Amino acid sequence: MVPGLRTVLVGRPSRFQWTFDILIALLLLIGTFGAYALDVFQVSGGVIVLPGVATLVGFIVAVGVGARRSGLLVAWVSLFAAYIGFQAEWAFLGLSSHSLGGKLAFLFDPVGLAVLGVASLIIGTVGFAIGYLGRLGIEQFRGRAVSQQAYE
Template sequence: MASALRAALLGSSRERSRPSARLVAPPLCFAVVFAAYAVGVFAIAGGVVFVPFDAAALGVVAAVALAYRRDGLIPAWLTVYAALLGYSANHSFLGLSGRSLVERAAAFLSPDGLVFLGVEALVFGTVAWLVGTLAAVAVDRVRERRGASAAASTTRGE
């Protein structure tokens, strides 16, 4: 039971020799989202923003990719959280230009905002992990069936 929980939370990737994508994905997502909003590639249409779509979408895509390669829930959650934090950092430090640096940092580090992004990351990261894990299982099953049918056809002499 403990090993199944550990595998679900941390992952069961087979390749551990090179730098793990699970360590690179969160800071990379943060940087890409921050830069994309800063240069205008990603944009907020206006109004009250509960979920910055572009940031969430990038984080979810990265989390699906991590789950597909058998990384766990924690890397998925952290990746989505980092992407959402990238938006929050951009909004706080570049979007609130009329305030002092201390006020912008306080807005960024606001506990209620960080917790709200955390809840979003838990929801989106869990869904992304489920999608990626199910896709990996489906691909494995298709490969097994193809391998079994190829083996069966060679034993029959086809």
């Protein structure tokens, strides 16, 4: 059975699932912020367009979202939350000489948000597809294994 476009984009219509997905995105944002703030995740330096560890963490979550079939939108938002966690840490803890207005301007810079948004769409889609197709392949393999055992 092929899922509809709405199901692929937003997942199953479950209130629990939506609450769980929002909680994951919030934990990812806070966790990424905290990990960079405590130097668990580090940036090696230079010009940073996309933080590597935040990208990796968001990608792994997107793969999990695809495997759970929660919806492509959730994969995008989760990856974007990881990026915003990094941006918030950089804005509020890394730019100590700037005023609060300057820090907020950096955090909500439209060009920076657009770059992070496009990256979230591309990388989140790839991660979601890997998780979704991986689960589909496992289910197909299990189905064949069960049907072959029935003939033996």
